Amino acid sequence: MKRAQVLACLALVALAGCSSGSGGGKEPPPPPPPPPPISQAEAYRFLNQASFGATEAEAERLRAMGIEAWIDEQMGLPMSRQLPHLQALPPPTFMFELQPDRADIWFRNALHGPDQLRQRVAFALSEIMVVSELGVLSDQPFALASYYDTLAAHAFGNYRDLIEAVTLHPAMGAYLSMLGNEKPDPARNIRPDENYARELMQLFSIGLVELNPDGSVRLDANDEPVPTYDQAVIEGFAHVFTGWTYAGAPVFQGAFPSEFRQITPMELWPEFHDTGEKLLLRGVTLPPGQGGAADLAAALDNIFNHPNVGPFIAIRLIQRLVTSNPSPGYVARVAAVFDDNGSGVRGDLGAVVRAILTDAEARPANPIEIDGKLKEPLLRLTQLWRAYDAVSASGRYPYNFAYIIFGQGPLQSPSVFNFFSPFYAPPGEIRDSSLVAPELEIATEYLNTFFTNYMFIQTFAWNHTADPANPEITEDTVLIDFAAEAALAADADALIDRVADTLLAGRISTTLRNEIAGMLALVPADQGVLRAAETIYLVVTSPEFAYQR
């Protein structure tokens, strides 16, 4: 077979998923219809939902193979991890010194990890089941890296396994104080810590009020929302979550968080676990004396089987990946997949992610004004960096100050409530229409200015022409490379077209094009770098770049 024929066959296999037709006895089943052709713009839309930023190369690949096959491929790729990266570094004097390396490996995986979809979903999960460097985990970088890897490992797994792994992870244990939580001691007026019990239910699984399958709030006969639980249920779960502490700890409370303890699931100390009866959701009661492990399993089952989980997780993942304001139908379709993946399995997150990304509403042919979402600052940054091969002289991306200048960074939320609320609605038309725009909560005047200024420096100064002798440029300064754009910058139209293709899938508004052209008219044609920087700067700070269609 000639090479061209091989390639054609491979392409056909990838496209149609057909067998190679080696001539067995039976008639091969008819191949499924080939996927509909994908436009360049649609490929960009999809990749901005499913990765850390569309690139021309990936868009070409996607168009060749189709969305379903791309998702299949992604879900089969080996996982990019954070923890081995930290463990390979020389041990620091103080643990906190590794936090820049943790940010570094997050950016490396986000920018260069082949498993883009897994990493993007892990990032979404890290904004739902939040732990943060800011607080008690500031000197536990191994715990944070291991926690992130845990989210990534379960990104396409089962939600029930995910919440168990999250519950027993020492990062979560320390962050929401289940670690070292002891049974009641009435003589000392001590009762179980309610922190994890409360946030697990409110933020990670079911929320405060009962939902319909389409995500709308269920109302009682008086048109009031129906609470999912009350204080007695929180106390029931708080009693469940007693008795767990660091693996291999010499004491139940106050053990030093060694590297091993930071990354090893918590262990049960039975003598600190409450043995009484425990009230759970929907009137379920755990019998006394069955032990901490059985209590934990039953309690997580109790949450997992609550009918809210499907719509609750559907809304949050749709908001992180696709749109801030999904229709009830979209939520219901995804929630139905959570409830049953088609094979009778509840909680299949891989199926949920696929349902979210392949739903007709994910990329409507004629978007209306509430479709899509604002891109988070980190995603705007990674899209730019991926598009222009951003790299530092050291090869590192140690941006652990991200939360200060972008309002967010990897596992750097100010609290368990994430950088922004799923319910945030800025004043004006969005709030007046009872819509939400979560990412706008951190698009404040201050942070927008910070971001705009960062982009000014990134484009005009921190680029491929930066002089390493400049004391402002360190070996860790991340530089973008737009030499190719600078080379064709004498032709203003060609330059604008190319940047618009790279960053906006070719869809640039007339205003933005005209304003860039106006600025380029003021810059001499031989100033290629300046002209290209100007063009990229005005695009990446524009409202249309901030918008994920």
Place this chain on the structure above:
Amino acid sequence: MSMSKRPLTRRDFLKATSAAATATFAATPGLAYAQMVGSGAPFPDYRALVCVFLYGGNDSFNMLVPRSDAEYGVYAASRQNLAIAQDDLLPISPLTSDGVDYGLHFSMGATRSLFEAGNAAFVTNVGPLIAPTTKDQFFNQSVPLPPQLFSHNDQQDQWLTLRGRSQSKTGWAGRIADLIRLNVADQQMATNASLFGSNLFQAADETIAYVMGPGGPLRFEGLSGDPGAGLAYAQRQAFDRIVDAGYGSIYERGFAAVQRRAIDAADRVSAAIENARAAGAVTTVFPPGQLGTQLDTVAHLIAARDELGMQRQVFFVAAGGFDSHDNQNEDQPGLLANVSDSIAAFFAATVDLGIADAVTTFTQSDFGRTLTSNGDGTDHAWGGNQLVVGGSVAGRELYGSYPLLEIGGADDVGGGRLIPTTSADQFAATLARWFGIPEADLDTVAPHLANFTERDLGFMV
């Protein structure tokens, strides 16, 4: 009798009627303000409210503690390993006594000095309520309760919005700004300014809060409004036109609106702060840290009030770390010292500026914390104590009713979660009235005020 020096006893506390309150306030500037706000005329003076939000739920029953043996004994029995030692409490001497001696957390010496000098007061066991609530009413649910009690974000939202069971999406400072928007139409900055990000407190229907950083706004690099600035001027013009272009999605429009406000304010407000710093009128040195930095900036914004044409301002600043589920004994002294020292420095700065009477600082927090311990910390509760500081505070007093800190006592709904005996609506309305909101509009600011006998707690002169 002056309302402002009203004693703390329950008996006296309940004695005041709204009629008496109305009569008293007819003699205050409140009435004049009523006419003014209605007319939309500019205010004749300057006033500022500074909200210091303590995120996470300040354990304020360790901030203000009974010292008398009997009451201290009850406190110590409830708090066990989290109790502050009786001898470590800093004694205070309120002008009116409810028969119990009180002291402050040992790390709050600066607050004690403010208190003893008459420039600080506490409002005790205050929290979100829809109507006065007894323990029986709580358990048989015969009065409406704020939804999702003991949940962080919901109770923060209650304090910031006072929305009760309504779906209102505006904050009480936002409603204040809306009410006075015609009076302050010439201000060059929004009435509401935040140094700690977006917040519901300042969310409004008609006005938009301006969010700056802890050190003030940032200027836009490479964009200049000066026609002589060459490319930077052209770039600013281009940037402006891009921001102002019409957009097809609500997200682009929302983003563009923020950029618009940011560009409009950045240079002007930055310059005003820089000028104020250069003038050196604020000589007080602030403690290092998040809160001190924010309050330092607020002091300089106040110093720049004339340059910006400001008459009424509400500032939102905040500190985090108060969610003391763990390590409370280790963490609380530093947290409270920071609050105390930062607020005291801010008060001193307003004295530097000769404007202490026109600036009132107050704390809010998610909730008080359980009197009981979870081993090394506390969990989410309800009522708590708040600090009010300023030259116009009727200070050296405790307002409201300090509860008996008893597990299973009259105010405890379980685990040492105390039902507030004073509502956040009353707290807010008292501040709003001083700020210039007329009597009739206080119910807009504090929607449940009518459910409480006292429309004014009397802690503002």
